[in-house]
Amino acid sequence: MDSHANPYRPGAGLQPPFFAGRESLLTDASVAMDRLLIGRSSKSFMLVGLRGVGKTALLQRYANLAEEAGMMSVVIEVAEGSDITKLLAARLYEVLLHMSARGMTSRIRNTLRFLQGFMLPANTNGYNEFVADSEMHTVATGDPSIDLLDIFLEVGEVARENKTTIFFAFDELHRLPALELGALIGAQHGAVQRSRPIFFVAAGLPQLPMLAAEARSYSERMFAVLPIGALSYQEMHHAVQIPAEAQGVRFEDDAVKEIYRVTQGFPYFVQEWAHGAWALADASLITIQNVAHASQAVLHRLSESFFQVRLDRLTDAEKRYLVAMGTLGDGAQSTRDIAHSLGKKSTALGSIRANLIRKGILYSPRSGEVAYTAPLFKEFLQCARSSLRILEA
Ligand SMILES: Nc1ncnc2c1ncn2[C@@H]1O[C@H](COP(=O)(O)OP(=O)(O)O)[C@@H](O)[C@H]1O
Ligand SMILES: [Mg+2]
Structure with a gap:
């Protein structure tokens, strides 16, 4: 069948053509955001699950919800060796610059300068250069537990003055070394205690809650841990069938069952198998044979990409x-x-x-x-x- 029309989207962080089965997680986030926007409190969320269950796709949904609700949103993917302070300051700088397009106030200008102080290159000692701004009384110390709190307090204040809330998403947070992870959680805690309008969502592998608790024992009270797993048969059925039907194509029942059997409902694999079966089908009814034939190619592809890179x-x-x-x-x-x-x-x-x-x-x-x-x-x-x-x- 026409491969240009193939609707499925296997790949890290790609939005699926039909976002199946996360209704209550989306509702919970909406409720939390509504509460924050009217000045009430909400716990932070921690999305945890294996690779390919859809954590990043869900985070992006949350960011969209936040923006639709009038919040500012900052999504950060932690990479091996990333400098979290610099990364955060740089992303906030962009967001504030964007916001200032609607009208630059001296307050925003000051905050932009404040953020710049954290974005300077590290000197040979590995610390940020000592940056003091006499007007702002701000200092980038190079110590994340101090700098991150300063940043959250400052941008939180700007958000409050602008009657909005900032949505922060930290993806792959398990990659952050213990010291920085503790500093980040501590800074979130400090900012929330001082009533800054901020909503945090973290995502990571299943070890994240334990790493967070080791870094700061009170993290267990700060975060609602939300396990993200495989789709149920019914949910997977929607993920496969709805995008096909939108194009006048259908999977026969046995084909859907076969996809469930091999993928166990794991979202990334579901996208791979549906994509593969579509590519092999020659009519508008996708059969169990199409799925079975697709398995060869898909398994091969998975071995090379998803799995082998891990072994290498x-x-x-x-x-x-x-x-x-x-x-x-x-x-x-x-x-x-x-x-x-x-x-x-x-x-x-x-x-x-x-x-x-x-x-x-x-x-x-x-x-x-x-x-x-x-x-x-x-x-x-x-x-x-x-x-x-x-x-x-
Ligand atoms: N709710 C869902 N329904 C259908 N497919 C999904 C869903 N969530 C994610 N996917 C698909 O699963 C794959 C992996 O998603 P991703 O967000 O990268 O997972 P993770 O971040 O947990 O590793 C992507 O191809 C994505 O389109
Ligand atoms: Mg991800």
Whole structure:
């Protein structure tokens, strides 16, 4: 079928053609935003889930809701090694500049200069240059726990004067090192305590709530943790069928069931399989055969992109650990059992385990257990095992 018309959108952060199954999460966010806009308080949200469940797509929806409600929105994706203070200041600078297009006040001009103080390049000591502004009495110290609070207080004040609220989204927040994560949570806490009109939503892998609690114990009270997972059959049915029907195309029932069987309702995989089946169909009815044929190509593509890139960053010892874990079955596995199947003591594998968690491959759902952060990773390892050449080593 015409590939130009293929509506499905597999890929990180891409908005799906039909956003299935997150109704209550969208309603909850709307309610929180409405409360903040009339001066009431709301907990921050923390979206947690495996890769490809739709956290980034949902964050973007939230940002759209915020803007429709008249809020300012700042979406930040944390990358390995990013300087969170600089990143935040630069994004806020853009947002305020945009806002000032409707009328530049001296207040906004001062705040723009204030933000510039945090955007300067780091000097050789790794700290921001000492920036003092006698008018604003502001100083970029290079200490994120001080600077981030200063930033939130200042822009929060501007928001309040303009009778609005700022929506902050921090995506991939588990990547932020403990020190900066603690500083960020502390600064949010400080700004909210001082009644700045600010709404925070964080998103990350399942280890995020634990990392946040380790960095600041009160984070458990600040955030409502919202688990994001696979779609139910009915929700997935909508995600697949509605975009097709909009173009006069239909998946036969067995085709939808087959997609559910192979994807287990994980949104990223659903997009991949629906996209693949559409490409192979030659009539306006997409059949189970189309889906089955698509599986070959899709699995191949997934191995190369989604999964293999994860393996490429690992040492052989780390790969061996993952394979050993995969042989034990589905879901979380005890670290003792994994060590046992490798003929080692659990304590001897501590640093391998820690590295796999740091690299975002595993997380620890409970003390003494680990699980993969990507759905279907075990299945992938089973297929790839022969080509990995890591077992004989
Ligand atoms: N609610 C949903 N319904 C259907 N597809 C979705 C939904 N949420 C996300 N997707 C699709 O899943 C894929 C992964 O989404 P993404 O937001 O990048 O996940 P994550 O940030 O959790 O890794 C994208 O292709 C996206 O279009
Ligand atoms: Mg994402």
